[in-house]
Amino acid sequence: MNEREHGPRGGGPGEAFAGARLHIVTGKGGTGKTTAATALALALAADGGRVLLLEVEGRQGVASLLGSGPLPYEERRMLSVPGGGSVSVLAADAEAALLEYLELFYGMRRAGQALTKMGAVDFATTIAPGLRDVLLTGKATEAVRRREGGPRATDGPHHYDAVVMDAPPTGRIGRFLNVNSEVAGLARTGPIRSHADRVMSVIRSELTRVHFVTLLEEMPAQETRDGIAEIEALGLRTGAVLVNMVGPPLLDEADVAEAVAGDLDEVALADGLKSAGLADPERLSADLAGEVRAYALRHRLEERVRTGLADLGNPLVELPRAEGRMDRSALTVLADRLAEQGVRR
Amino acid sequence: MNGEAGTDRADTSGARRTHTAAPRRMDVDALLDDPKTRIVVCCGAGGVGKTTTAAALGLRAAERGRRAVVITVDPARRLAQSLGLVELDNTPRPVPLPRPALAGGDGGDPDSGRPDVEGRGPGDRDAEDPDGEDARVGPGEDAATVGGSGGDTDDPDGVPGDGAHGGDDRAGSLHAMMLDMKRTFDEVVRRHADPERARQILANPFYQTLSTSFSGTQEYMAMEKLGQLRESGDWDLIVVDTPPSRSALDFLDAPKRLGRFLDGKLIRFLSPAGSGAFRLLGAGMNVVGSVVGKIVGTQFLNDLRSFVAAFDTVFGGFQERAERTYRLLRAPGTAFVVVAVPDTDAMREAAFFVERLDRDSMPLAGLVVNRTHPLPTGPGAELDAERATAAAVSLADSHPLAVAALRLHAERVRTRERERLLCDRMSSAHPKVRVTEVAARAEDVHDLAGLREIGSALAGEER
Numbered sequence: 001m002n003e004r005e006h007g008p009r010g011g012g013p014g015e016a017f018a019g020a021r022l023h024i025v026t027g028k029g030g031t032g033k034t035t036a037a038t039a040l041a042l043a044l045a046a047d048g049g050r051v052l053l054l055e056v057e058g059r060q061g062v063a064s065l066l067g068s069g070p071l072p073y074e075e076r077r078m079l080s081v082p083g084g085g086s087v088s089v090l091a092a093d094a095e096a097a098l099l100e101y102l103e104l105f106y107g108m109r110r111a112g113q114a115l116t117k118m119g120a121v122d123f124a125t126t127i128a129p130g131l132r133d134v135l136l137t138g139k140a141t142e143a144v145r146r147r148e149g150g151p152r153a154t155d156g157p158h159h160y161d162a163v164v165m166d167a168p169p170t171g172r173i174g175r176f177l178n179v180n181s182e183v184a185g186l187a188r189t190g191p192i193r194s195h196a197d198r199v200m201s202v203i204r205s206e207l208t209r210v211h212f213v214t215l216l217e218e219m220p221a222q223e224t225r226d227g228i229a230e231i232e233a234l235g236l237r238t239g240a241v242l243v244n245m246v247g248p249p250l251l252d253e254a255d256v257a258e259a260v261a262g263d264l265d266e267v268a269l270a271d272g273l274k275s276a277g278l279a280d281p282e283r284l285s286a287d288l289a290g291e292v293r294a295y296a297l298r299h300r301l302e303e304r305v306r307t308g309l310a311d312l313g314n315p316l317v318e319l320p321r322a323e324g325r326m327d328r329s330a331l332t333v334l335a336d337r338l339a340e341q342g343v344r345r
Numbered sequence: 346m347n348g349e350a351g352t353d354r355a356d357t358s359g360a361r362r363t364h365t366a367a368p369r370r371m372d373v374d375a376l377l378d379d380p381k382t383r384i385v386v387c388c389g390a391g392g393v394g395k396t397t398t399a400a401a402l403g404l405r406a407a408e409r410g411r412r413a414v415v416i417t418v419d420p421a422r423r424l425a426q427s428l429g430l431v432e433l434d435n436t437p438r439p440v441p442l443p444r445p446a447l448a449g450g451d452g453g454d455p456d457s458g459r460p461d462v463e464g465r466g467p468g469d470r471d472a473e474d475p476d477g478e479d480a481r482v483g484p485g486e487d488a489a490t491v492g493g494s495g496g497d498t499d500d501p502d503g504v505p506g507d508g509a510h511g512g513d514d515r516a517g518s519l520h521a522m523m524l525d526m527k528r529t530f531d532e533v534v535r536r537h538a539d540p541e542r543a544r545q546i547l548a549n550p551f552y553q554t555l556s557t558s559f560s561g562t563q564e565y566m567a568m569e570k571l572g573q574l575r576e577s578g579d580w581d582l583i584v585v586d587t588p589p590s591r592s593a594l595d596f597l598d599a600p601k602r603l604g605r606f607l608d609g610k611l612i613r614f615l616s617p618a619g620s621g622a623f624r625l626l627g628a629g630m631n632v633v634g635s636v637v638g639k640i641v642g643t644q645f646l647n648d649l650r651s652f653v654a655a656f657d658t659v660f661g662g663f664q665e666r667a668e669r670t671y672r673l674l675r676a677p678g679t680a681f682v683v684v685a686v687p688d689t690d691a692m693r694e695a696a697f698f699v700e701r702l703d704r705d706s707m708p709l710a711g712l713v714v715n716r717t718h719p720l721p722t723g724p725g726a727e728l729d730a731e732r733a734t735a736a737a738v739s740l741a742d743s744h745p746l747a748v749a750a751l752r753l754h755a756e757r758v759r760t761r762e763r764e765r766l767l768c769d770r771m772s773s774a775h776p777k778v779r780v781t782e783v784a785a786r787a788e789d790v791h792d793l794a795g796l797r798e799i800g801s802a803l804a805g806e807e808r
Contacts, residue, residue, distance in 0.1 A: 028391070028392055029390065029391020029392035029393075030390065030391055030392020030393060030686070030691065031392065061690075064690075169391060186550055186551065186554060186645055186648065187644070187645045188644060189644065190644070190645060192645070217789060218789040218791070219789060220392070250749065250752060250753045250756060251749050251753065252745075252749070255746060255749055264746075265746060268744070268746055268747075269744075269746050269747050269750055271744065271747070272740060272743070272744025272746060272747020272748070272750075273736070273747055273751075275740060275743065275744055275747070276736035276737070276739050276740050276744075276747065276751070277736070277739070278728070278732075278736055279724065280723075280724045283723045283724050284723065284724040284725055284728065286723065287721035287722075287723045287724060287725025287726075288721075288725055288750040288751070288753075288754050289750070290721055290725075291721065291725070291750070291753060291754055291757055292749070292750050292753060294787055295753055295757075297787030297788065298785075298787050301787065301788055301789075323759070324763070325689075
């Protein structure tokens, strides 16, 4: 990708999203991929956008985030956005995707059910995980290409303006997306192979961007670095780095510097606490000074991590840490924050 | 990051040997010191600090006199980072241990005579040099005295180590390895197949994907390696960091799933040896066969058949090993440590695991809650968020540092309340689960000193 040589693009974070229709959201475990992907789907649904949020890990993470029961294998409109936009959710699993695939391409629903009974799904998911991945990425690319007017339509408007995938974590994302080479070793010809080629042509195209969710911590940042290198080495396009759970700054820079250096003025602090009428101001001052110092050290580390992430050249987009439970209104706040930073279709 | 110590220490001193204290604190040192503890499995959701916890437990055990090995399966090589090694491969490598400065923290012997090169010793000893061991008896005993609570005269805990092992064993050592899934799988195939058949299997494209990318292979091979290390007898404590799976339960289920598949109907149908079943099931099978062929192509099917045929001969031994290792996890010497962070998802995952272990009668040693934010131990603990905020407001612009500190404190109290709520929910649902907390660090851990600090925190002696 050229922007690696020419520095970050001038267009800001929005450039990492605009024009793409398949957004693959990965990140280290525990960084809040599902939350970030859902907020991104909401942001992309602004101004009447129709967005599909696709979950592929079988965790029902979106259902639990939205406080609903487990979702079936079915594109279900779950969220409406002011302006006429909507987010549909699909919890995809390989077994259902296989049955659908058989019916769609071969008209063989009955045989497909027989295959399921035979353990053919174990077959697809166990011995050749590339097949499982190609079914799931195949579902995503099918949704990207789908047009109004049924499966045969070739020129009507697209059914979805954007598809957001809550993808496997960074440790597995390269293999997951590179289904072509996974399947190529097994099926050199035949329908599965042509299916894989079709999927890959979407994933390799301008239509697809891989976004990385991280925290301001060293290990998630390192995985982001490694993941971006891996994805780009595969010839796929990376998009933004979504920095999740960013806390508000609670200290000014001078106080941070003093606290880090161990020079915090505990006497002045005690004085202030006394003025506020708090008991035992000296000992309380020592307690609070300890908290301030811990915060300052953490803050410095976060600044270092942020600088390192910025050096990657991908646009950084920040999501604030939610106070309390993550729910629909907290998701709206996150989506708004994304929009403010230029995230759009 | 330095709070909590007061309460923890109080709990620990009361509960350490008697296990009667009301707050059910996990006694990490008792677990690690008990010579009957042979395997510790760390499990939990992704990103909760399993690898760091496993490494810290291994290090602490080593510094308390165990011959410990840590197995990790993490492709991100994080254990290597935190152990200060450049790379780990499929054989356990010695981790150079500097002289433990304060292993147990409660003993007084500074053991000043122990040279730094000592750290490399334990690994060399396993490899070749029995004399080296003798040379280390002195320092080793000293180290064990420091670690093994020798300072407490009324503490009987130093005894089991002596009883179970010779005095030599009290010189602890730490090894670490990162699982090379494919190499482990190759070894298993070679062990169970004659050279010609092994060659056929290893060259088959299905074997290639199965051994590198099947989502359960990592778990399966982690079990296999665990079994191997246990049999070798070179270590008296094996700490396993489970793979970063979708769900913590995968570690228990994946090996069975692989076994079920390899033993399944479809495979027997595809296998020439399964022609009996084929005949029995008759025409239905033909339909399925032609469907499979139509979708995947005949070349694919042929490769699969030859793989199954070749694999079939080694499969019995394979299955048997897997079952033996699985049984090992239910054996008395095994302890599970569930790792979580105080957020809803990780705690829910931890609860699933706790329930599952209970159902399968697998021994749960306790729950580690990483990255908590304890309050200070002094008057700061009593100052709640509302009063801190009100005080900050009352100061207006007059004392900017105090205002900032009070707001920061209020924030911290609210964080702590959320954490408490999650932990309380866990303890009321699972009152028997013992818990230990590790406060969030200002910096991530990436060296032995950091791991040692985590180990101290796990044992409840956070300073």
